[in-house]
Amino acid sequence: MDRAYRKRVIDLSATLAQKSVFLFGPRQTGKSSYVREQLSIKPALSYNLLDQGLRLRLLADPTLMRQQVEALNLHDCVIFIDEVQKCPELLDEVHLLIEERGIRFLLSGSSARKLKRAGTNLLGGRARTKYLHPFVYPEISQDSNMLERIMERGLIPPHYLSESPDEDLRSYVDTYLAEEIAAEGQARNLPAFARFLQVASTLNAKMINYTNIANDAQVPRQTITLWMQVLIDTMIGYELHPFSLTIKRKAIQT
Structure with missing residues (x-):
């Protein structure tokens, strides 16, 4: 590549x-x-x-x-x-x-x-x-095995282009935990946040159930709510709100 x-x-x-x-x-x-x-x-x-x-x-x-x-x-x-x-x-x-x-x-x-x-x-x-x-389709449309690379590595440029993607992805997560989470005091229990991060990585394009995530990560539900916001604030995660035809209707909660 x-x-x-x-x-x-x-x-x-x-x-x-x-x-x-x-x-x-x-x-x-x-x-x-x-x-x-x-x-x-x-x-x-x-x-x-x-x-x-x-x-x-x-x-x-x-x-x-x-x-x-x-x-x-x-x-x-x-x-x-x-x-x-x-x-x-x-x-x-x-x-x-x-x-x-x-x-x-x-x-x-x-x-x-x-x-x-x-x-x-x-x-x-x-x-x-x-x-x-991260990369969007017009930027990588000419690459061979594009879909396979996306599924294995994601679209962050150095990972998508890497010859050693597993090592680079591990390093990326370690740096994120050390510099964005630990250094900024966003989580007192770093091992628990690492478990949460692993669980959250399986939820792409799925409806969020905070109780289930809390059970899987072995932390209180209220903590999961705060940590989800940390992912959004540090641009690791994005939140897609439910569509409604009327603004009067209450937002869906799970």
């Missing part, structure tokens, strides 16, 4: 020419690769907040970014901040630079949960929200 960059159907260039953008998506869906390989508007500055040294400096003094922008006398350009949820305090500086210098920001992240929980400045409509999902 060709590991070269796959062109994505999303196009942010027209939006970024006018306005800032929040780009959200699960881990490893290719947000950074998209900016590096495909975005036609090249950022004047980039900040990768996975860089621990950079992140610590900006957490200690968020104005460092503004100081750099002023030193370079940047106006009317694009700045890219990767994994913005790791330093929510930067968004006040982003807001100021949008207003004072007409700078447009591309702000990527794998979780909006931390931003929402912190009561962060979400720029009050000054940025549009876009999502980069």
Whole structure:
């Protein structure tokens, strides 16, 4: 399988020419690769907040970014901040630079949960929200054995293209548990959350029964409700609500 960059159907260039953008998506869906390989508007500055040294400096003094922008006398350009949820305090500086210098920001992240929980400045409509999902059909339609690969590996790009998908999938889950769940304090009982994650993985496109999941994962039903929301907030899971012809009718509960 060709590991070269796959062109994505999303196009942010027209939006970024006018306005800032929040780009959200699960881990490893290719947000950074998209900016590096495909975005036609090249950022004047980039900040990768996975860089621990950079992140610590900006957490200690968020104005460092503004100081750099002023030193370079940047106006009317694009700045890219990767994994913005790791330093929510930067968004006040982003807001100021949008207003004072007409700078447009591309702000990527794998979780909006931390931003929402912190009561962060979400720029009050000054940025549009876009999502980069795993591969979609037009991006892989020419691949041989496409359906078999999808069923075995899923559609997250590095797993779909991997020569060792089992190892990569295990590593992905371990990283998710360590960085998204344990580090953020989303679950006190990590082994129980791992059991829940295994049960949840069998429920794709099925109606959710919280009691059954709780029994299978051996945790209280109320905990399952909270953990399901964690999956949604970290973009590992998506919730499809029942269709109703009238908004007056109560939502179906199971």
